[in-house]
C-alpha cells in the first residue's frame with residue numbers, strides 16, 4: 001500500500017492503539033507512551049534470539065509490537081492471538097507492512113489440545129490478568145517444542161519473605177492494578193510453578209523501578225509490584241510421578257509404600 005502521510009494518519013485515527021509502533025520515519029501509532037519503559041527490557045531480550053526459520057506464537061499480542069519484531073528477527077511464521085483482537089493491526093498495520101504475521105481472536109485457554117508446536121512463545125503482560133494461571137502455563141508448556149523458549153513477562157509481587165513461594169491474588173480495592181489483574185506470583189513462586197510444570201528458568205530480568213518509587217520509600221509504603229521477564233526452556237528431566245498424579249492416573253494410594261517416589 002503506497003499512502004501519503006495524511007492518508008496514513010487518517011486510517012490510523014480510526015483505531016485505538018495500545019502499542020506505539022513505528023509506521024514510517026514520520027509516523028507512529030498513538031500507543032500508550034507510559035508503557036514504553038516496561039517494553040524496553042522484554043524487547044531487548046527478544047532481540048537476543050535468532051528466530052530464523054522459527055515458529056513463533058505471541059499470546060496476548062495486542063497491536064503486534066512483539067509479533068512484528070519476531071518477524072523482523074527472521075521467524076518463518078508468527079501467530080499473534082488475543083481475546084480482544086486489534087483492528088488497527090489486522091485492518092491497517094498488517095496489510096500496510098505487507099507483513100506475514102497472522103493474528104487471530106482467540107482466548108489462550110482454547111490452545112488446549114492444540115496440535116501445533118512453537119519454537120518461541122512470547123507471553124508478555126498477560127499472566128497477571130489470568131484467573132487460571134497454572135492451567136494457562138500448562139497449556140503453554142504443551143505447545144512449546146522440546147528445544148523451544150518461553151519468554152514470559154509479568155508483574156511480580158515483591159513484598160514479604162522472598163524464600164516462600166507465593167501467589168498474591170487480590171480481587172478488591174487492594175489490587176495494585178485493575179480488577180482484571182488477579183495473579184501476582186512472587187519470584188520464587190513463579191520459578192517453582194514453572195518448574196513444577198516442566199520448565200527451567202534460565203534468566204530473570206527486572207524492568208525499571210516501580211511507580212513513585214522514591215515517594216513511596218519516603219512514605220514507608222512500598223509498592224508491591226515490579227515487572228520482570230523470565231526466559232524459560234523445557235526441563236527435559238520430567239517428573240513422571242507428579243505429572244501422572246496431577247494430570248493423568250496413578251496408583252500411589254493403592255500401593256503399600258504410599259507416596260514413595
Ligand SMILES: C[S@@+](CC[C@H](N)C(=O)[O-])C[C@H]1O[C@@H](n2cnc3c(N)ncnc32)[C@H](O)[C@@H]1O
Pocket residue numbers: 059060061062065081082083084106107108109123124125126129
Ligand atoms: C497488558 S496487555 C499486553 C499486550 C502485549 N503482550 C504487551 O506486552 O505489550 C494484555 C493483552 O492480553 C490479552 N489477554 C488477556 N487475557 C487473555 C486471554 N485469556 N487470552 C488471550 N489474550 C488475553 C488482552 O486482551 C490484552 O491485549
